[in-house]
Amino acid sequence: MIKIKQIHKSYVTGQNSLHVLKGIDLEIGAGEMISIMGASGSGKSTLLNILGILDDYDSGEYLLNGLFINKLSERKSAHLRNQMIGFVFQSFNLVSFKNAMENVALPLYYQNVPRKKRNLIAMEYLERMGLQEWAHHLPNELSGGQKQRVAIARALIGKPKVILADEPTGALDSKTSLEVMDILQEINSTGITVIIVTHEHDIAMRTKKTIRITDGNITEIVVN
Amino acid sequence: MFEIDKWQEIYSTVRKNKLRTFLTGFSVAWGIFMLIILLGSGAGLENGVKEQFKGGATNGVWISSGITSIQYKGLKIGRPIKFTNEDYKSIKTTVSGPDRISARLFLGNNLISYKNEYGSFFLSPCHPDYGFIKEVSMIQGRFLNNIDITEFRKVAVIGEKVKTALFKGTDTVAMGKYIKINGVLFKVVGIFRDFSRNDDEQKRVYIPISTAQRVFQGENVINQISFTTGDASSAEADLMIQKSRALLSKLHTFDVDDNRAVNIWNKNEEVRKFQALFAGIRMFIWIIGIGTIVAGVVGVSNIMMIVVKERTKEIGIRKSLGATPWSIVALIMQEAIIITSFAGYIGLVLGVGLLELISKKVPASEFFRNPEADFSIAVMATVLLVFAGAIAGFFPAMRAAKVKPVEALRDE
Numbered sequence: 001m002i003k004i005k006q007i008h009k010s011y012v013t014g015q016n017s018l019h020v021l022k023g024i025d026l027e028i029g030a031g032e033m034i035s036i037m038g039a040s041g042s043g044k045s046t047l048l049n050i051l052g053i054l055d056d057y058d059s060g061e062y063l064l065n066g067l068f069i070n071k072l073s074e075r076k077s078a079h080l081r082n083q084m085i086g087f088v089f090q091s092f093n094l095v096s097f098k099n100a101m102e103n104v105a106l107p108l109y110y111q112n113v114p115r116k117k118r119n120l121i122a123m124e125y126l127e128r129m130g131l132q133e134w135a136h137h138l139p140n141e142l143s144g145g146q147k148q149r150v151a152i153a154r155a156l157i158g159k160p161k162v163i164l165a166d167e168p169t170g171a172l173d174s175k176t177s178l179e180v181m182d183i184l185q186e187i188n189s190t191g192i193t194v195i196i197v198t199h200e201h202d203i204a205m206r207t208k209k210t211i212r213i214t215d216g217n218i219t220e221i222v223v224n
Numbered sequence: 225m226f227e228i229d230k231w232q233e234i235y236s237t238v239r240k241n242k243l244r245t246f247l248t249g250f251s252v253a254w255g256i257f258m259l260i261i262l263l264g265s266g267a268g269l270e271n272g273v274k275e276q277f278k279g280g281a282t283n284g285v286w287i288s289s290g291i292t293s294i295q296y297k298g299l300k301i302g303r304p305i306k307f308t309n310e311d312y313k314s315i316k317t318t319v320s321g322p323d324r325i326s327a328r329l330f331l332g333n334n335l336i337s338y339k340n341e342y343g344s345f346f347l348s349p350c351h352p353d354y355g356f357i358k359e360v361s362m363i364q365g366r367f368l369n370n371i372d373i374t375e376f377r378k379v380a381v382i383g384e385k386v387k388t389a390l391f392k393g394t395d396t397v398a399m400g401k402y403i404k405i406n407g408v409l410f411k412v413v414g415i416f417r418d419f420s421r422n423d424d425e426q427k428r429v430y431i432p433i434s435t436a437q438r439v440f441q442g443e444n445v446i447n448q449i450s451f452t453t454g455d456a457s458s459a460e461a462d463l464m465i466q467k468s469r470a471l472l473s474k475l476h477t478f479d480v481d482d483n484r485a486v487n488i489w490n491k492n493e494e495v496r497k498f499q500a501l502f503a504g505i506r507m508f509i510w511i512i513g514i515g516t517i518v519a520g521v522v523g524v525s526n527i528m529m530i531v532v533k534e535r536t537k538e539i540g541i542r543k544s545l546g547a548t549p550w551s552i553v554a555l556i557m558q559e560a561i562i563i564t565s566f567a568g569y570i571g572l573v574l575g576v577g578l579l580e581l582i583s584k585k586v587p588a589s590e591f592f593r594n595p596e597a598d599f600s601i602a603v604m605a606t607v608l609l610v611f612a613g614a615i616a617g618f619f620p621a622m623r624a625a626k627v628k629p630v631e632a633l634r635d636e
C-alpha cells in the first residue's frame with residue numbers, strides 16, 4: 001500500500017536548514033495497523049504529513065497504492081487525499097462553525113455528493129460512532145472524545161484506503177483514549193490501513209507493528 | 225445540482241459567521257447609502273432652484289423702462305424714460321436676432337367680474353409673442369393673435385385661477401363668455417396655465433396691448449419690451465441686448481451705461497450663473513462620493529484580508545479533506561461577491577427609500593424639492609464595490625489556496 005525509499009526532508013528557515021528525515025525506508029502493506037514512536041522532534045509528524053500528501057519531500061521515492069507521489073499538482077493531490085486518505089489529528093481540526101454532521105459530510109462535498117445524500121451518509125457514520133444525538137451540535141459543545149470520534153467519522157466517510165492519525169489520543173484521558181483505539185482497531189479490521197503516531201506505549205502496543213524513529217532515521221521495527 | 229450545493233455551502237458559511245458578514249456588508253451598504261443620499265440631496269437642491277426658473281423661456285430678455293441715474297448731454301438725473309410703440313417697432317425692425325418679441329403695459333391689479341362673481345387680477349396687455357416668451361400653456365382655446373392686435377379686439381386670455389374664481393356653480397364654462405374688466409366687456413378666448421410655481425402668475429389676464437392702450441390709456445406708452453434670443457449663443461444674446469440698449473439710449477437720450485434708465489433682465493445669464501454654481505456643487509458631491517466609495521473599497525479589502533487570515537486553518541482542513549485550490553478561491557470570492565452585492569442592494573434600497581420619504585414628507589421649498597438619485601450611478605457604484613470586494617478577496621484567497629496544507633493547518 002505504502003512504499004517509501006530513502007526519503008529526505010529538510011526545513012529551510014532563512015539561512016538555517018534543518019535536516020529532519022534522513023533517508024527513511026518503509027513498506028506498509030494493505031490492511032496493516034502500525035504505530036510510529038519516537039522522541040519529540042524526531043520527525044514523526046513530518047513523515048506522516050508526507051505520507052498524507054500534505055507536504056512534499058526533498059528526495060527519495062514515495063509510492064501510494066502503486067502511484068508515484070512526487071511534486072503533484074495541488075489539484076491532483078487534493079483528489080488523492082480525498083479518495084485515498086483519512087486524517088485524524090491530535091487537535092481534531094473540526095470546522096468550528098459547522099455542526100458535527102456537516103463536519104463529517106465535508107469530504108463528500110468535495111466528491112460532489114448532493115447535500116441531502118451526504119448528510120444522510122454522515123448521520124450513518126455518526127451513528128456508528130454513537131454520536132447521532134450530537135449531530136447538530138457545534139464542535140465547541142462536544143467533549144474531546146466526542147470531537148475525536150466526529151473527526152474519525154469524517155476521516156472514514158470518504159472510504160479511504162489509509163487512515164493517518166497523528167497523536168489521536170494526545171488530548172484525551174486514558175479511558176477515552178482506549179475507546180478511540182477500539183474504534184481505530186475496528187476500522188482496521190474492515191481492511192483499512194491505519195498508521196498512528198503516538199507517544200504512549202499502551203497505544204502502540206495495540207497496533208500490530210511499532211516503528212521507532214530516532215533523529216530522522218528508523219532505528220527499530222517491533223512486531224507487537 | 226452541484227451548483228446549488230455550492231451556494232448552499234456559501235449560504236451556511238455566511239449565516240454562521242454573522243459578524244464577519246455584517247462587517248463586510250456594512251462598509252459596502254454604508255458607502256452606497258451615503259452616495260445615494262449625497263446625489264439625492266444635490267439633485268434636490270438643483271431641482272429646487274430650477275423650479276424657480278420655471279415659467280418663462282430660459283432665453284428670455286426683459287427690458288423695462290426706468291429713471292436715469294447718470295447725467296447725459298445736459299439732461300438731469302432722475303428723468304423717467306417712457307417707452308412707446310415706436311421703441312418696440314425700432315427694436316423689432318433694427319435689432320437682428322430676437323425670434324419672439326412683445327411689448328407690455330403694466331396696468332396692475334384690476335377689478336374683473338363675471339355676473340355676480342368678481343375679483344382683483346393682474347392685467348397684462350401684450351403682443352401674441354408674449355405667450356411664447358412667458359411659455360404659457362393653453363388649457364383651452366388660444367392665446368392672443370395678430371388680428372386681435374390690428375383690430376383692437378376686446379378679447380381676454382385668462383389664467384386657470386381666474387377662471388375658477390369667476391366661473392362657479394352652474395356656470396363653469398368660461399370660453400366665449402364676456403367678462404368685465406374695469407367696466408369694459410372682454411370675450412374669453414383662452415384659458416392658460418403658467419409653469420411658474422408662483423400662484424400670482426396663474427391669476428393673470430392677458431389682453432391685446434393695442435386694445436388696452438386705446439381703452440384704458442389713450443396713448444401709445446409701453447412699460448416693457450421682451451424678446452427671446454432663439455438659438456443664439458450667450459455672446460450673440462449679449463450682442464442683441466447691447467444693440468437694443470444702444471438703440472434705446474439714442475432714441476431717449478440717456479447714457480448707454482445707465483443701468484437705471486433701462487432695467488434689463490437676462491434670464492439666460494441668471495440660468496448660467498446657477499448652472500455654474502451647480503456644476504461646482506456637483507463636483508463637490510462627486511469628490512465626497514468618490515471618497516465614500518474609496519473608503520468602502522478600502523474597508524472591504526481590509527475585511528477580506530482579515531477574513532482570509534482568519535480562515536487559514538479552515539482552508540487547511542478543507543484541503544486535507546480534498547479541496548482543490550480553485551475551490552478555495554471560489555469559496556472565498558463567491559462569499560465576498562454575495563455579501564457585497566447583497567449589502568450594496570440594501571444600501572441602494574435604504575438610500576432610495578430615505579429619499580422617497582424625504583420627497584413625500586418634507587414639503588418642497590424654494591431650495592429643495594424632489595431629491596432623486598441617478599439610479600444608474602448608484603448601480604454602477606454598487607458594481608464597483610462588488611468588483612473591488614472580489615479583487616480584494618482574490619489575492620489573499622489565491623495566496624491562501626497556494627499555501628501547502630501543512631502550513632495552513634499549523635496556523636493557530
Ligand SMILES: Nc1ncnc2c1ncn2[C@@H]1O[C@H](COP(=O)(O)OP(=O)(O)OP(=O)(O)O)[C@@H](O)[C@H]1O
Nearest residue numbers: 011012013018020039040041042043044045046047
Ligand atoms: N515548518 C517547519 N519549519 C521548520 N522546522 C520545522 C517545521 N516543522 C517541523 N519542524 C522541525 O522539524 C523537526 C521535526 O518535527 P516534527 O513535527 O516532525 O516532530 P515530531 O516527531 O512530530 O515531534 P512531536 O512528538 O513533538 O510532535 C522539529 O525539530 C521541528 O522543530
Ligand SMILES: [Mg+2]
Nearest residue numbers: 044045046166
Ligand atoms: Mg508531531
